Amino acid sequence: MRPSAINYMNTHILPSFEYYEPKSLGEALELLDRLGGDAKVLAGGTDLLVKMKTGALRPKYIVNIKRIPGLRYIRLEEGVLRIGALTTWHDLEEDPVVERFPALADAVKQMGGLQIRVMGTIAGNLCNASPAADAAPPLLVYDAEVVLASVKGVRTVKLEDFFVGPGKTVMQPNELLVEIRVPAKGGSSAFVKLSRTSMDLAIASAAVYAEFEGEVVKEARVALGSVAPTPIRARKTEAVLKGRRVSEEGLIELLRTVSEEVNPITDVRASAWYRREVSRVLVYDALLKAFERSRGGRA
Amino acid sequence: MRVSFKLNGRPVEVDVAPNELLINVLRDKLKLTGTKYGCGIGECGACTVLVDGKPVLSCLTLAVDVNGREVVTVEGVSEDGNPTPVQRALVEEGAIQCGYCTPGFVMVGEYLRSKKRAYSEEEIRSLIRGNLCRCTGYVNIVKALAKALGGG
Numbered sequence: 001m002r003p004s005a006i007n008y009m010n011t012h013i014l015p016s017f018e019y020y021e022p023k024s025l026g027e028a029l030e031l032l033d034r035l036g037g038d039a040k041v042l043a044g045g046t047d048l049l050v051k052m053k054t055g056a057l058r059p060k061y062i063v064n065i066k067r068i069p070g071l072r073y074i075r076l077e078e079g080v081l082r083i084g085a086l087t088t089w090h091d092l093e094e095d096p097v098v099e100r101f102p103a104l105a106d107a108v109k110q111m112g113g114l115q116i117r118v119m120g121t122i123a124g125n126l127c128n129a130s131p132a133a134d135a136a137p138p139l140l141v142y143d144a145e146v147v148l149a150s151v152k153g154v155r156t157v158k159l160e161d162f163f164v165g166p167g168k169t170v171m172q173p174n175e176l177l178v179e180i181r182v183p184a185k186g187g188s189s190a191f192v193k194l195s196r197t198s199m200d201l202a203i204a205s206a207a208v209y210a211e212f213e214g215e216v217v218k219e220a221r222v223a224l225g226s227v228a229p230t231p232i233r234a235r236k237t238e239a240v241l242k243g244r245r246v247s248e249e250g251l252i253e254l255l256r257t258v259s260e261e262v263n264p265i266t267d268v269r270a271s272a273w274y275r276r277e278v279s280r281v282l283v284y285d286a287l288l289k290a291f292e293r294s295r296g297g298r299a
Numbered sequence: 300m301r302v303s304f305k306l307n308g309r310p311v312e313v314d315v316a317p318n319e320l321l322i323n324v325l326r327d328k329l330k331l332t333g334t335k336y337g338c339g340i341g342e343c344g345a346c347t348v349l350v351d352g353k354p355v356l357s358c359l360t361l362a363v364d365v366n367g368r369e370v371v372t373v374e375g376v377s378e379d380g381n382p383t384p385v386q387r388a389l390v391e392e393g394a395i396q397c398g399y400c401t402p403g404f405v406m407v408g409e410y411l412r413s414k415k416r417a418y419s420e421e422e423i424r425s426l427i428r429g430n431l432c433r434c435t436g437y438v439n440i441v442k443a444l445a446k447a448l449g450g451g
Binding site: 011012013014015016017018019021042045046049050053054062064066090109112113114115116118119197198199 | 300316318320323336338339342344347353354355358359361364407410425427428429430
């Protein structure tokens with residue numbers, strides 16, 4: 001086993017490929033249908049090109065979708081936030097409407113460095129399907145959906161059903177993720193991420209969406225990243241939280257359900273044991289942060 | 300493929316292969332070696348250039364992708380041949396040691412300057428987390444950028 005692939009790779013150059021630059025969505029979908037599994041879609045390139053340089057991916061065809069007009073937008077329409085396929089993290093960072101989805105706004109602020117946010121798209125973050133994808137936990141607690149288009153038509157998939165395993169989604173090779181839909185909700189939310197530095201991948205992350213009546217949790221949704229083969233919803237924990245007071249003594253002990261619901265691995269960033277333990281602390285932190293926000297605090 | 304774009308205010312045309320990276324075209328074909336190759340995987344920010352005014356990593360950008368766009372490198376940030384306020388502050392605050400990371404910091408600084416607003420030291424620290432410097436320990440870089448962008 002090589003200690004690090006990067007030491008043996010020339011990150012100065014990219015392997016060759018056949019290049020396509022569709023000018024319309026229709027043209028892109030035709031291309032993906034024809035080229036099938038040998039093609040990779042290029043948007044921000046911050047994941048794809050790195051994987052090509054390190055040899056993790058060697059696509060025969062690259063379909064650059066960046067010249068397709070009309071795929072870069074953030075719109076709040078009829079209570080649903082619509083985010084286009086080419087919308088970057090930096091676009092979200094600069095749009096005040098995102099503040100209405102505090103967990104998402106938290107993820108946006110903590111995502112990578114400025115240059116990565118300028119280049120990378122949130123749709124690409126989902127398609128890359130890393131268990132550590134920062135976009136996933138906040139979108140999961142908002143019950144987000146993704147719109148997948150192909151020459152055969154359009155289908156909508158719940159984000160919860162979208163991820164299949166590390167790097168794997170339900171998307172077919174001929175499909176393109178064209179839009180993320182995030183229903184606006186009246187409650188409060190927060191996303192917290194534990195990583196060595198903010199540039200680093202998360203050791204573990206958690207998002208909580210909650211509706212409070214005073215101190216009592218009326219409704220809760222909990223999602224976690226980096227603690228299972230895919231980002232996950234923690235439904236047992238959601239049930240545990242319902243009806244509890246946030247100040248209740250021993251609440252963090254009750255959150256042991258989180259540790260039961262996660263299924264982490266040991267890697268260079270942390271051990272499975274640590275991830276299991278810390279994930280319930282992150283859920284607790286996110287819950288308190290969401291609660292502070294619900295009372296108008298600037299937590 | 301033939302690509303044409305504006306480079307530091309002047310139109311250029313160059314033949315590139317689809318897998319050629321912007322950094323290599325800038326440095327090897329157009330002989331602008333101010334942009335530095337650091338990690339090649341988007342961690343260090345040394346290769347930062349502005350594309351249509353925004354800071355991007357030229358080591359993760361296909362040259363074909365800047366066709367029709369406007370690219371500014373560290374060679375092009377000054378309009379009159381004199382150092383910009385960001386460059387001047389980096390020199391004055393002793394924020395440069397080996398200098399390899401400096402062009403990247405200059406490009407981020409110039410982007411922030413183009414926003415025409417003041418940044419706090421905390422904001423600056425957060426906005427330069429995509430730029431690594433292995434010499435200075437960042438203190439003087441933050442000081443310099445705060446001087447150029449702090450509005451105070």
